[in-house]
Amino acid sequence: MTAPDPTTAIDPVTAAVIQGALETIAVEMGHKLMRMSHSSIIRESEDFGAALTDPTGSQLCECRMSTPLQSGPIPGYVRHILKVVAGRGDAIRPGDVIMHNDPYGGASHGPDVAFCVPVFHQDALVGFSVTTAHHLDIGALTPGSCGIVDAVDTYAEGLQFKAIKVYEAGRRVDPVWQILEANLRAPQLVVGDMEAQIMAARIGAARFSELIETWGLAAITAAHDDLIAYSERLMREAIRALPDGEYRAVTHLDGYLDDPDPGRRDLPLVVTLRIAADTLEVDLTGTAPQLPDKPINMPFEGTVDCAIWLTVRSILLDSVTFGHIPQNAGLTRQIRIVAPKGCLANPDFPAPVIARFCPGNQLADTVMKALAQVAPDRVSAGIGNLRVASFSGLKDGRHWVHMEILEGSYGGRQGLDGMDAVDTLYANTRNNPIEDIEMHLPLRVTRYELREDAVAPGRWRGGIGTVREFTFLSDGGFSMEGDGHSHRPWGHDGGADGLTASVTLVPADGAPRALVSKIPYLKAKAGDRLVCLGPCGGGYGDPLARDPEAVLHDLREGLLGPEAAFADYGVAAMPAGLDEAATRAERGRRIVSPPS
Structure with a gap:
């Protein structure tokens, strides 16, 4: 938004009231999307985003239930939509609904599709109402939209939509929907979820218009600018409180552990923090080169930036200490990210990126490891990384697809043990209840429990991973993108390193088979079991000091x-x-x- 006119300068109380109203709109959008969605990944796991932005993409608010990896990229989605539409010589008009999932254009990866509804006031574009969500299939080489760990480029990862109008001036663009329905394995689920996204975004647009009528656009603009300044001031003060200097940390990704090429295994992520007064530079120089034909590269915008911003904000401005802080551009202005082109954290198009989930989470953990050198009482020890399994099959001639996020765990932290069996860092999704899985899918969850004798010792012990066992009730298949099978989560200040993860396939008629962390699509027969042991976070502090x-x-x-x-x-x-x-x-x- 433009700078406020001095005559419309706003007092902090009014600004807070307007911000509260905006955030209430985003929360309503989230609730409506969850209620209307068809798939459990949105309805139960809450793998979605909902936000309002100004006409340039600057974020006004976000839904607090959504995952940071969904809401965080929304400003980038909007900026790239504006760029693409302008480049075509087109315009954004009332009644438009724009679909976008370009992983090199602001999206985190292709399955995270945004639907953007413009908001007009007195014939002028004043903002956008946006929802994002992870979709269960996007037309890739193999079923599902996660667990795709073998793709030669982004074109192999599924359908790409670059600022495509699915409604134009209020009219449904039928050919786009026909393409979708013909190219998705589970169109009844995916298209249903997309329609739910559109309705939730339209509700947000309508509520935003009502808010403008109530307060006036000038007051909302002034409140937004005031709160950006407030968030920026808090972040600058938090950085200024840290000792100036340079702090470096290294962790490793598994990569492809069964690949004979050593350049595809044990890949370093390197973070160097440079703190000077109230500014922070996060330099990723030294991180492994991109893999041009394997999809664990991370889009710089939409994944890398969100992983870094989320980690810095959550550690330096912990809501337990600072209370609620508006999420906006003020929190990131003083953070500069350096990532050499062609590395895992800034790949060149068309390097594939669909399996960026675990690498991005590990990058966030590496940032935390670097911050442990300057803020040791505010970090956890190393996290047990997450994994995503995609289950699929045919039932009565129709595809069924299910995505399951397998929990990780946090390391111990000052005064508290690590959290057990949770999504970590930028994921923040919920688990799928067993009842929901077994009610809708030909799967049985035969074990869901904490690991035993798998605690990383420390004054504050590491969090514990889960044991998850799935049994196929009919023939199907699965794939998995994961990490943490080769490198243990780091212990801190004398705490022990955590424990690695594992996956074992137990055929109904054969011997158990240990699998690596990245599993391309494998067929499964009825009665086959998949046993997944989750990683355990690192310990914090000397174990002999534990109560x-x-x-x-x-x-x-x-x-x-x-x-x-x-x-x-x-x-x-x-x-x-x-x-x-x-x-x-x-x-x-x-x-x-x-x-x-």
Whole structure:
């Protein structure tokens, strides 16, 4: 928006009231989308975004239930839609609905499709109402839209829509919908979800228009500018409180562990933070080169920037300490990102990117590892990364497709144990209830529990991953994009490293088969089982400093046994209670007094 006229300068209370009204609109959009959607990935997992922007794409608000990886890219979607439409010599008109999923044009990856509804006031474009969501199939080489880990370029990843009008001046553009229905494996689900997105975005546009009528455009503009300045001031103060300097961290992706080419395995992610006064530079120089024919590259805009911004904001401006902070461009103005062209974090078109989910999450973890050097009391130890499985098959001549996000875990943190069995960092989706899976799909979830004897020791232990076991009730197939099978989550300040993940296929009529973290489409028969062990986060702090009562609690919960309690923590305990004398003696024996 343009700078406010001094005569329309707004007081902070009014600005906050307007911001609250805007955020309420975004929340309503999210609720309506969830209620109207067909697939569990939106309805249950909340893998969607909803936001309002000004006419340039500057974000006014976002739905708090949505995942950062969906709402975060929305300004980029809008900027690229404006650029593409202008480049065609076209215009955006009332009644238009624009579809966009270009991974080199603001989208996080192709399956995350945005629907953008322009908002007009007195014949002038004043903003956009936008919804994004992950769709279960986008017409790629193999079924599903995740688990696609083998694609030669972006064209192999499915249909691409670059600022395509699906409604033009209020009229439905039927050929676009006909193309969609003819090229998607589960059109009844995907098209239904897309229609739900459009309706939710139209509701947001209508509410935004009502808000303009109530407050006036000048007041909303002034409130937006005031809150951008507020968010920027908070972020600059948070950066200024850190010691100036350069801080470097390295983690690794599995890559393709079964590939004979060493250049496709154990790929480094490198983050160097440069802090100077109230500015922060995040330099990714040293990160592995892009893989030109494997889809684990990360779009710079839509994935890399969101992973970095989300991590910096959540650590430096934790809502537990700072309360609610408006999400807008003020939080990112003072953060500069450097990523050499042609690396995993800034690939050249048309390098494939559809499997950017795990790499982006690992990049966020690497940023956190670097920040641990300057803000150790605000970070967690290394996270157990997420994985995404795609299940599919044919039933009565129709495709069924299901996407399952397999939880990871957080590392321990100052004063708190790591969170168990959760989506981490920029994902933030919910799990699918077993009942919903088994009600709609020919799958049975035969195990869903925490891993046993899989705790990374620390003063604050690492979070625990899950055991997930799926049984096919009819012939089908699956694929998986994952990570964390080769590299353990990092421990912090004396805490132990976490535990890696694993996947095992147990055929109904054969021997179990260990699989790597990235699994191209494999056929499965009825009765075959897929056993997925989730990774466990790193420990934080010296395990000998852990409260013995906390160790006893973990023992009674079945998270570890008496042998592990003694070996890892120096705690002599049985479920009946602690042996305090033996614990003091053992810990005293292990602690070496400093030299005099």
